[in-house]
Amino acid sequence: MFFIKNSGERMSTKPGAERNLKQQSLREADAPHSLVVRFDAADALHLDSGGRLTPLTLAYQTYGVLNAQKSNAVLICHALTGDQHVANANPITGKAGWWENMAGPGRPIDTNIYFVICSNVIGGCMGSTGPASSNPATGKSFGLDLPVLTIRDMVRAQARLIDYLGIERLFCVAGGSMGGMQVLQWAATYPERVYCALPIATAPKHSSQNIAFHEVGRQSIMADPDWRGGRYLDEDVAPSKGLAVARMAAHITYLSDEALQRKFGRNMQSGAERSFSFDAEFQVENYLRYQGASFVDRFDANSYLYVTRACDYFDLAGEYGGSLAAAFAGTKTRFCVVSFSTDWLYPTSASRAIVHALNAAGASVSFVEIESDKGHDAFLLDEPDFMGTTRGFLEAAARSSGIISNPTTQSTKS
């Protein structure tokens, strides 16, 4: 697999094969295996907090070809712990891109038709400015010196990238979970720049329960003595245990009760006999421990604090006097809102609230609740109805926008 480095140099890697994953992860924050654009102090990003983010670095991947009219760009927004590696092997884990089933040649987000862009969110740890990035002012990582960020800050940063790429209007902005929040924010903040929008398995604001689960994760990280007040990178340690527990708790919320029951039930690791110990005896325990342990190899603990906080702050109506419909007033963007029937993290009721607001704003909106027993995670998995919905929505919009021509009417003999 070839990646374009920020130096422009092309290099071949065997991701995750030999080097220490953690070191690789750290290096990824400053020298990612991605395209990079850096805005210097004159172009600092003004933040919702009143602070400024500088230097603003954005690491991104693209797939497909931007057409001459620059009218076929699809911006994919990634979820909480996702990254820009939508459809290529992840440079840290070596695993397939997180949405390869959705984006690629012939896929629902068809890179033979669309030019797909995905950038690491600011606050992340895969090359865009985040707490693990080097602060030029100190020569050390930002840590908690990085200002606290919002979803709108993330979207404003993405808009810089889209400007830089010379794209006036995005054909589509699509994403699930925290990515879906960014989609909604894009449509509200830059309505004229979004032809169609695909917010998936998301919510117009973070609920009390959502905040509560995130707070458990943050407390778990900050309770780890190796967090060192957020300065662990300077001291060559990492709050891995706290981060792993945070991931375990979060992971439960990504799966439905039904999915856990189907996948693991009460199955034991070895046969039916209880060991009468505190080892990982049930398969679900082993699974969770694995999820926690593998996560710490690829994700920065402080980044986890920043991205969870950004979600917690998300309340789109709050930016518009408490009216979600006002956020979309006069919009010409076409929306397709998708939820999954067993998603209890961002349940269908949250998607319905989005749809009601869009209807009240007179927007063009389709709404699909996909029947699935897989919970929130369904948006990352092979769900034929979901993939069909995405393909159909994009194709129809692509025809109406002129990206692809209408099929030639053919007479058939019956």
Add this chain to the structure above:
Amino acid sequence: MFFIKNSGERMSTKPGAERNLKQQSLREADAPHSLVVRFDAADALHLDSGGRLTPLTLAYQTYGVLNAQKSNAVLICHALTGDQHVANANPITGKAGWWENMAGPGRPIDTNIYFVICSNVIGGCMGSTGPASSNPATGKSFGLDLPVLTIRDMVRAQARLIDYLGIERLFCVAGGSMGGMQVLQWAATYPERVYCALPIATAPKHSSQNIAFHEVGRQSIMADPDWRGGRYLDEDVAPSKGLAVARMAAHITYLSDEALQRKFGRNMQSGAERSFSFDAEFQVENYLRYQGASFVDRFDANSYLYVTRACDYFDLAGEYGGSLAAAFAGTKTRFCVVSFSTDWLYPTSASRAIVHALNAAGASVSFVEIESDKGHDAFLLDEPDFMGTTRGFLEAAARSSGIISNPTTQSTKS
């Protein structure tokens, strides 16, 4: 408030007023403010693990008067982190007993009629043998040397207490959550000793999701460096941060999404302005942190491992060849199964599984789903329909069993 100490001495305390709560909590494990019965090695408790528990110490409270026929005893089984202090001020926290709204004079479990007993579960930390208890063989606390326990072990220990009190048959066994599991186990293991049974907000087995949440809690505790492999009491430290995070995660599961939304929503601690920090800014964060911090003052971390593990092992059908109905075959016990509509920890579907099995076994069973937005915690709160159901069920059973006489038929002139 007066408590009967194990020495028989009556002492007056102002619980939690002056002494260090943690020290008090530790002392409670060996010298509780409760009645105590101790069985020595000759009477060791044989455990499901194959091990033996000795000495077996049981700390318990009683309320009301045992009648001459010894036919009016109600055994209340407490939940995961509950204790025997049902209806008196808790000796550690000084707060009201955990079920004072339910048990007491004139209350649904009316101590003017019934003799109420509640013992601390084995594995607990309020005076019954648990990991914080002194091991006579070493002079130190048991820690993880205590064998891993099951719900059936807890119930067998309670049966010892009931024997000791000279009670052949309990009028009722009642309890919610883990207490409800004990109720089911009592009815299955000692059917002839339970006249009626009230399993509340519980399940016939722990689900994969239930196990997953418990595992997060255990991992959080064991990840705390002050856990010291379970020997923290010897080293005069405590894994308080890990235990607090465990409690925070668990606490979310006790409340419904609706209850969190109603109580806290997205309300900020101070006004509407965001502080752009990682402080407890949302009220729900502050609430959770308080829940975590106050819990560690009253509960032993190793006990948390033991009681969660006992729940995880609970699978009543598993003891009867996979048939839950077989667990209740031929039972004459009258059951009233209660669930709460927004309880997602032990949802109504789990109660229905119990009811179906009881029906299949030909048992006498009533089933009530209480409409409540309070989630699992509803069984501890003032829920008029729930309290009415309990009162009515017990009164009817008390009449049919002869504890109370049928009301004199009075002719009224209309």
